[in-house]
Amino acid sequence: MLFKKTIFPHLVCIVLSALLVYLLGYPLRVDRILLTYFSLIFFAHFTPGKFIFGFLFILAAIYFPTSYYYGSPNVAVISALLETNLDESSEYFSQLPPLLLVAPIFLILVFIFTFTKLQFPKINNKYFILFALAVCLYKPVKILCKSNANLPPTFVIDNFKYPFFEFFTDLYTSIKIYTTEKQEQLEQIKYANTIPINSVSPKHKTYVIMIGESVRKDYMSAYGFKYDNTPFANHNASLIWDGLIAPAPNTQSSIPHFISQSVFIDDKKVTTQINNNIISIANAAGFETYWLSNQGRLGKMEITVPRIAAYSKHSFYTKKGEYNGKNSRGKHDTLLLPELDTILSTEQTRPRLIVMHLIGSHPHFCKRLEFDVQFNLNNKNISCYVSSIKETDDLIKATIESLQKHHEDYALVYFSDHGLAHTDNYQDLRHNASYQNSYQVPLIFFDSNRTQQQRINRTISGFQFVYLLSHWLGIELDVKHDYMQNELMDISEQNDIKIKDWQSNELYQFDNLKKDPNPY
Template identity: 65%
Template sequence: MILKKRILLQHIICLCLSVLLVYLLGYPQRFDRILLTYFSLIFFARFTIGRIFFGIFFVIAALYFPAGFYYGSPNVAVVSAIAETNLDEFEEFCSQLSFYFYTFPLLLILVFIVIFRKLPFPKVNNCYLIIFAILLLCYRPVKAIIKYNSNTFTSISSTFIHTVKYPILEFTVSFYDCVKLYLKEKQEQAKQLENNNLIPISSITPKYKTYIIIIGESVRKDYMSAYGFKYINTPFTDKNAYIIWDGLIAPAPHTQASIPHLISESFFPTSKEVNSQLNNNIVSIANQAGFDTYWLSNQGKLGAIEITVPRIAAYAKYSFYTKSGEFNGKSSRGKYDTLLLPELDNILSKNDDNPKLIVMHLIGSHPHFCRRLELPVQFDLNNENISCYVSSIKETDDLIAATIDTLKKYYQDYSVVYFADHGLAHADQYQDLRHNADYQNSYQVPLIFFDSNNQSQLRINKQISGFQFVYLLSKWMGIELDVKHDYMQHEITAIPEQQNIKVKDWNMNNLYEYDKLKKDPNPFN
């Protein structure tokens, strides 16, 4: 009886260790992850070499825990933090950690040392249990191999390694892959920065001293009172905008695919495909035209998906990021868009002769909406997610107002343009909004201009494409490019409406007809 209780305790300890390992490494708790870790412990930890291996790995997991808690499982953000963080930044990171993040890992290390040195692990030779463990190990990889039709040894082994849900293998493979990706991206950035804008500039006649591009996040226009939404959530824009343009169609339904085409030149290898020419972007064009360029971002500098946009931002002569890692990790909590305002104030306080281009990249209304709010929810639509979404748009309107107040504080003559990277579509029976490439509303975004001349407001209802939008931005800044396009050959207010607009889907560079997408009406309007 005592022996059975002892064996049961050993199994319980192995199961607890399995749950703890998944937590420490930053992975979501999953049935297969926990069980595979548990099986590996009961099968191999009784051997000396197994004890040493697991002991070392559990210690590594304990040391990784602070990063895993804030940044999740291994990703490029973690690798970049390790590679690029200097001593001051490391001290700042440590100073922000609570006492718990020091004591808990140290306590765990001591516990793991004791367990893997002293604990007698259970001996399991049940062939049925072994078969079950093997089937559990192979289920997802085999399913993926069949799904993706892997037919070579390399593709089969790669699919297996990248789909098996065994935390120790996942952690090792992810870290290796992220190191490779990080090094590749750094090389690509360095190589790219050797290439400047290749679009010929015909003339440079900026009308204003300061130009500001505010890139909003995940805003569909029909949730803004500036575009007729019944809740007044853009009061500043409603009264102070110079141009409210109704008809900009974003190139893609998510940030990393859309922004490169909005602020860089696009080229079309075929009528059904598009790529972005990143070096021909609005920042490199402004540099060549003699502007001082600045990039202020409340999105991640480098993370699991933050790759393409930072390549463009790297062209700026000065850049500022509120967070160095993931845009949406736990370290981003409390990092609101208003953190960009002191940097803007600092830039405008410097009295110099060159015209300025300042790009402000917001986190704005990115899901999850309630996390974006610096203030209490300002609207009640009997739906928490939608109420937060509408309130987040109000906070962006407040930020635009604060930006213009800062410009006025330094008596700057200015022009400001605000647009969003993409919209969203309803989900969960209108209880939420998410990225979705199937709906037109995921591409319908605001385009709003403000300037210091206080002209009477214009409302323009013309459908235009976000592709080659960099030409329009250049024209707005007084930079004439030697290209033939409606955005360059007409004044902004005279740009003709465009027909047969195409957009990208979620992943690929393939083009689809915008008019053939489904519609997703706003039920809260």
Template identity: 30%
Template sequence: MKTDLSASSSQQLTFFDSLRQSPIRAWGSLIATMGLAVIIPMAVGFGVGLEQILTMLIMLEFAKRISYFPGVLLVLIFPIVAYLPAGITYGKLNVGVLASLMETNPLEAQEFILTIPAYCYILALMLIAAALVWFKLRSQQLFNMSKNKLFLFVFVGLFFHSAVFKFYKYAVENFSEYYEAKEVLAAAMSVEPEWHVTALQGERSDLYVVIIGESVRKDYMSVYGYPHQTTPFLNSVPGYFVDGYVSASSNTWASLPRALSLSHDNGLSIDPAHNAVTLANAAGLETYWISNQGFLGSKDTGVSIIASRSSHQIYLKKGEYNSENIDDLILLEKLKSVLGRNGGRKVIFLHMMGSHPHECQRLHDYVVNFDTPYGERFNCYLASIEKTDSFIAEAYSILQKSGKSFSLLYFSDHGMTATKESSHGYRFKHGAEYRENYDVPFLLLNSVDMEHVVEKKRLSAFNFMRFFTDWIKVKTSLLPGGYDIKAVQDDQEVSIYNFSKLVDYNSLSSQESLK
């Protein structure tokens, strides 16, 4: 029978009283409480910090003596168990992590599960076991809340400061922000863009090809100085290479829409109706979007909303449940087919899977030519960059054989973080804390280029639309002109979007590449 405890200390059993009466129960309860206090903050991305551990420890001790709350807390813990791998890998829940979880497909989910380190599964099982033991061995003596107002006040304060409450607080806030962003994107589908473009003087190409790479860090490409030869074609091909291009954000969901659309409030909000595709349409070019990223619906992601404005859309995989691991090289077959069609000047977007985790699965039959001491996943990442180099080389060859003038652009949506995975070596994951999460390649290969130029300058992806207007030789009153990529100097005050605000790029720390 449960007993209400008043404020009298003589009626309350201390840990030592419980230890004398039932040592196994007392020690089991204490160990379970400590386990929850340590693992829960880790599971929701707080890491191992004394403040949260103490907060959780005291809160859990108090919670044992409150009617019904142990059952409530037990229910609250199980979603945290499900988030544990993402929490340990990516940190606290934010809109970027939420978007990645919401917009994934079964294949990507399977690949993510396969990349989860074994210790995450062990921690998840430990968390479940600790929660069940804590609940089973909870105190049967309850506080009388009407006589312990101060206790209740302290408990509420601890709970609101705990990792449990903050996890759900972040979830509500980020769900709201995510769906608000989706509503803005969906509303853009019905907005008719008003570009009012006029032609610029200068040499125009018949074909413009935009290759959008995935998860490629610039500092792992030999064309930018990496010692392993990951880009043999790009190392010497005539073209213009920017060494210092900074992506808008650290994942596809946040980065590409901000690069490919007009942005307001210095990048905090975007105008998805006015994007690179609708600008090319307004300029009279025939637009194609050929993607290996999958298609969940024209209103489901910022990228798919931009792509839906193109004259022609080709997806190698459609629908969340039909997604599969298709080789990027199939994109080149589609490119050949498009070039065989009659028509005027074209802008063709090729959206790759590139180096997206799991890197080894991106290779298909491509041979891994690297044998570094950093493990299989690391070597696969280098090979995926070498494969991208081969992809660009083949696209370049296809364009040359077309007999038309062309300009080929390649950039990556964001970089990655290299992390040590115990004895299994290193692997790459999404991250937001390092400059290298945003340092990406940006290069132009034109049919008329005669020399290989690598130029160091700091340019922001938030100015991509200014570059794009100059590239296709148009101007519009909605954008300031004069952004010739070869002539422009460093952008001032380069910032990145960290899913909640803009952060000065220079304030970020750096992670050196592994040689």
């Protein structure tokens, strides 16, 4: 009887507290669990408290599929929520393992039963209350005692590790950061390129920048992968560069830094000057510019990449008003080829820059395939991933064949926006900012004047990559940078490379990240 009336309710509260921290995507820490436990035993025995906590726990259950993959609320989660339509939501849920779809429903039922049937304990002991307050203040006081610096006014709030409080605070902060950055980007796009151009002397008539999606280099045979999924690049590339580090682990954060000027703040933070992008630079240099995309355009809720694409004189999207939902099924990267052929069929006296933005190997991999799976790795997801890379290699081949058909003097560069990391015991690949492989991407050049293939094994950063691309186009910018002042073969190894994650503009040491070896 004592166990049922006294001990059992406390055990349930402790289990609920630990479960809540996990569901909301926060690391399991003693202070978080204890603070949740104290709030339950102090307030959940009141009827209003039961109702409020029941609602909040149900909210945590609904958020769980998102936290499982992307953690607690952050800018990436907010941008995905605000920039996603019903079709994308449908595809997102279709990617989730069945257990993650069932778990929230099961948890909601458990929480409803618990908060309606459980008799929560009532605590009146003043010493216990003082102990609870001590746990609440322990972390802030500890840091305060160790710090000699002037602390911000929000110091206590930032170190108050109560999961519900953290969740809504992070939600508010992320929304504020998102809306502020979006407004700044909308202001930036009003302006053209501001980087002075010293000279323009392109070596080719047509330049193609092909931006791949979610390809980590160690899954390409061009970089030693044992399955031959890049046969065209293996034998026809003029230069295969091993060592490019993407600026960030997701599309929205990485591509703007790849193709726009990066602005560093005290070597601790980085932002993008999106008006100084490769399209606006090419426009100022007298190029005819084109943007061909199979990633989609989101209309009123455009993300950064479409804003950069808006600088092009001509644009083509296979998907109008949406990104990647069910209405886009069957719209593969090969749909860009007819538009490319139309462009090449048109006489143009000026040099051309054509950017092709692929859906490539974006999860869910099997839905990216236009043709049958070409490799069997005894794992459906990974087999589809390797096959999707083969289809991108085939697309590069078809693109170059189209250039050759029109007797174009061309240069083409292919790189991926970011990589992925393994999940579910190596059964799948997902976005993950914690691993080096999420940043290690291919960089492959093709050239109509190619004589002998060259390979370079040097680590270089994707930040200020726009300078390298400008130099490749034959555009000399008035900037001092290794990418601008040296030919490709003369660019030296870069040390102390930094990256940013998808949650903030803060910079982190690439070498400090964990490694995620390819087991296949």
